[in-house]
Amino acid sequence: MISTLLVANRGEIACRIFRTCGELGIRTVAVHSDADANALHARTADAAVRLPGAAPAETYLRGDLIVKAALSAGADAVHPGYGFLSESPDFARAVLDAGLTWIGPPPQAIEAMASKTRAKRLMGLAPLGEVTEADLPVLVKAAAGGGGRGMRIVRRLAELDAALEAARAEAASAFGDGEVFVEPYIEHGRHVEVQILADTHGTVWPLGTRDCSLQRRHQKVIEEAPAPGLSDRLTEELYALAVRAARSVSYTGAGTVEFLVADGRAHFLEMNTRLQVEHPVTEAVFGIDLVAEQIRVAEGHALAPRPPHARGHAVEARLYAEDPAGDWAPQTGTLHRLAVPDGVRLDTGYGDGDTVGVHYDPMLAKVVAHAPTRAEALRRLAGALERAELHGPVTNRDLLVRSLRHPEFARARMDTGFYDRHLAELTRPAPDPLAPLAAALADAHGRSRFGGWRNLPSQPQVKRYAMAGEEHEVRYRHTRDGLTADGVRVVHADARRVVLEVDGVQRRFDVARHGDEVYVNSARLTALPRFPDPAAQLAPGSLLAPMPGTVVRVAEGLAEGAAVEAGRPLIWLEAMKMQHQISAPVTGTLTALHARPGQQVEPGTLLAVVQETSS
Structure with a gap:
């Protein structure tokens, strides 16, 4: 039996696992970077161990330091959460080799599915080889990790090399693995997934479907269970494929098999060998605690022959510190207040007064509503978000409320291009004049x-x-x-x-x-x-840093006096594990260039000035 568990993660998932452990009578251990020394997950756990440094590569991606922390704190089990090392077979092996219980699938199952390229071959599929004009559009995708990092859509062959380079850099920064591949991009598909739970006795539960089609930068924004509007035939096909994927690698624990659904057909994307951010909607519909089930499976308990019955509908919204109208730029600062009305579930890694920093994902919280019908769940979640107290950095709250109330989404007519079509109307200012x-x-x-x-x-x-x-x-x-x-x-x-x-x-x-x-x-x-x-007035054409971050690149050959065209990429910033491109606002002359690779910048830092060419 597990008595003390270390969570090799941070933020809301660590807090959520600690909550379940408290209910089960299991003591908890947190690990934290220097940037997270006073974070909610570090304050919540029974014990905490420092990982020196701030960047993920120095801290949450250091499996050796995490195993050492577990042993020094007296933990007898490790839960990886999601992201970071959750899909690292080497980390899973290191945990097991140290004599600790691993709350996850066997390392060999992770290894088989952790690389999207290997997973596709296991399912009888293969990435594209040499890309031609006939293959466009295509999607460049990181072989490891998830969360939309290391992904780029390419619509012109001339843009492929730059997309590959950017995706490799972003994937290496986020996952420590720069391998990328190319696959066909389906324009108007729905992102549908199946939650699975498997024990060590041969039972595999397909725990319903989820729709995660509302995405920005290939990262999910709103998720729901069950996926609406699927035929019984397609649902059964998705279940069968998910169970087949799990059995093919002798999977145990919780996992997710993801598909793109278009024209009534399911296209296999990948299998995530971990808990998903959107797992609460499945928990709400099936009335179970997936973290508790993970722990039970790791302790050797058998699942019932059949999963529980699903009831009602659940919707989750990811609340981000970001500006959707400003190219989704992440935001930082003090979160003075975060509170939602009663009647919805709030999973967060922040408390009032905490700082939203630059080192990690800008997600503040997940807000989940469960109701007898989809329409009631959408209404409940939109109302709760609208009345939530959010005092601090700019967030995507208004976008979430409008998305939940949008006619296309309300009729379940959405696909992964929803924000490409509707972002302008969903972010149009509508200030209250009073x-x-x-x-x-x-x-x-x-x-x-x-x-x-x-x-x-x-x-x-x-x-x-x-x-x-x-x-x-x-x-x-x-x-x-x-x-x-x-x-x-x-x-x-x-x-x-x-x-x-x-x-x-x-x-x-x-x-x-x-x-x-x-x-x-x-x-x-x-x-x-x-x-x-x-004195505070800026020259026209001034390019300011939209967020705190690091200048990782300046356009090759760019120098003061150069002629630039409107829309030309000039400077690249990295913040919160994502790269952000800053382009020339007008056609003209670069009259000042202050940005330098490696430079740390704060919001509002003057990076460059482009003087518009007079007509």
């Missing part, structure tokens, strides 16, 4: 206690805010009757809550302020000085 007024009145309430009333009704107070990329000026007055604003009746105002009435309808606004950042319901505003500093 939010700046509510922010100003809440701020004024605090100041009014110190003699804010003035006998100058003709002189309104003025506040300025930035919201959704635009500036808003607000005017209000202190009167004998309290705070007033033209056209709006102020029913109530204090530092945390404002109630306004317009045309007989009262609306409540919850307000929180952290420095210059103000949060009004789901709106995020920045308080601006009344008179802008002229």
Whole structure:
């Protein structure tokens, strides 16, 4: 029996495993990098061991250090979570060789399926060889790992070499393995997968289907179970293929077999020999704890002959610190507040006041809703996200809410190109016009206690805010009757809550302020000085770092004075294990180039200036 378990991972998955272990009476051990010294998973575990350094290659990808940490902390088992070393057969062997219990499939099963190229051959498939124009479009894909890293769509043959180079670099950084391959890219397919659970006694459960078609950068954003709209025939075919894949490698534990479904046909993608980020939707529908089942399997227990019955529908949304309207750029900073209403499940690796840093994936949390029907689950999740308190970096919350309510998604007509088609409309600013007024009145309430009333009704107070990329000026007055604003009746105002009435309808606004950042319901505003500093103005054509990160590359031959065309890639940044391309905004002349390979930059750092060619 397992008494003490170390989780070789971080973030929400580590916290989620610790929660299950607590319920099972198992003591827990966390490992943490220096960047995660005060992270929630390190604070939650019964014991924690430091991995010196911050980058994954120095810490969470160091299997030798993790095994040493398990032994020094007295653990008798290791759970890899997902990502990092979860699909490393060498790490699994090292754990077993140290006399520890491995919460996962046998190393030989991982080895057979960990490389997507080997997995395809095992299923009777093969990647493309030499690519020709007739093969386009194609997908360049990392052979190891997942999460959308090391993947590039290529639509023009001239772009293939650059895509291969970028994918190799990204895969090596994320997984320690730069092998990539090329396969046909199916434009309008659905990403459907089957959760499996297998024991050491020969039983394999296919635990339903999941649809994970809503993706950005080939990384899932919204997942649901069961996958809607599949025929019984196709569902049974998917189950059979998933069980066949598991049996072909004598699989044990939890795993996922992924497919692309198009025109009623299933195309095998890969088998993930680990727990998936989206496993909570399966847990909700089948009423089981997959982590607890993993532990039971590792302890030698047998599964029942048949899986439990599925009930209802579950939907999960991944809440990221990123800007969908800004090329999905990851965001960093202090997460002042993260809370969701009752009635949904929240899996997170962050607590209020924690810092969202640059070293790891920008996912803040997973929010999951379960209901009797799909429509009810979508409504419940959208409502919970809309009312969630999110104070800190920019997130994809609004995108998630709009996606869940989009007619195409509501009718289950989506595919992996959903965001290619709809991103512009889903990220179009729709600011609440009353939010700046509510922010100003809440701020004024605090100041009014110190003699804010003035006998100058003709002189309104003025506040300025930035919201959704635009500036808003607000005017209000202190009167004998309290705070007033033209056209709006102020029913109530204090530092945390404002109630306004317009045309007989009262609306409540919850307000929180952290420095210059103000949060009004789901709106995020920045308080601006009344008179802008002229020195803060930037030259037209200035290229600023959209996030903290490292300059990994500058376009070959690029120098001040060079002529550049609009859209030409100039600089590449790496942040949160992803590469981000910065291109010329206009056609013109590069008048300044400050970026240098290896340079660490903060958001807003001036990288270059392109002066537009006059017409």
